[in-house]
Amino acid sequence: MADRFAIGLYSGGLDSTLALNLVQRLGFKVVAVHFTTPFTVNLYGKKKKKLKKNGFIFKKLFLGKEYIELLKNPKYGYGKNFNPCVDCHIMMIKKAKSLMEEYGADFVFTGEVLGERPMSQRKDTLRIVERESGLEGRLLRPLSAKLLSETIPEKEGIIDRNKLFAIKGRSRKEQFKLAEEMGIMDFPHPAGGCPLTEENIAKRVEESLKHNEDTIFDMILLRLGRHLRLPGGEKLVSGRNEEENNLLLRLTRNKGIKLSVKDYSSTYLYLRDANDEDTIKEAGRVCARYSSVKNKESVEVYYWNKDIEKRKIIKVKPYSEEEVENLLI
């Protein structure tokens, strides 16, 4: 008999790991799709614990510009911060639906648990996502399926409803128990959450969009370092430690102006889009403030564009602590 396929969303956490294993045990060839966005893409290149191959087919999909457009005006609004969870799910499930067509799969499934998240995992929002993604009857949530309407694959008998679950709520006890029963001892831990649910990141995203700084690169940088806005409206990003400074340098290699204090330890600073000397001096004053010579009257600051070998020097008076505080976003 030919393989039957199912497409599963894989976030990297326990719920989706359980769902993938459950559906596989029901006899399906599982395509595990992992989505990233500018807010979740791995910046540091640190390896996350990977789900063991175990016969799953892996797909990674990046949601870039279209995700940023969604973020600006989500039909179903935001959660507690800048997280458009319902629209975000709809987008991901629509993409999964197109894979369903590609593989001739019978359904799409997720590891969602009824009532586990206040906005996106209520019964009404689960139904909205199903309807809006065009997957009515073909979107299975195996962990909570017995609490939800029967799906087409269940009605057709290709899935035995008795083998699905009725898990609900925020306690994860049942999931841990199930993981143990299924012998999934080494499951990955949740992938550190979505930055859009964090208050400080939400504030930055909103501020950045207001200034029409909405490229994929702008959004990626929002997770990094300190963000400041100069009085003239220019954006500055500064690393807070060595790891961030190195990453900032690497990411901005071909972009904007970079600054660092000459001969003393300081932050690296990225000035988004300005070339005039006055603005570079202002940025230099911030850079000098974030250095070991912040109390000097005059500090020499390097600045360069693409080629660090061609860096130039400006002399500036460091901003006071209060002045820099006022520039922070």
Ligand code: SF4
């Ligand atoms: S928490 Fe973030 S990634 Fe998850 S659904 Fe909400 S917006 Fe999307």
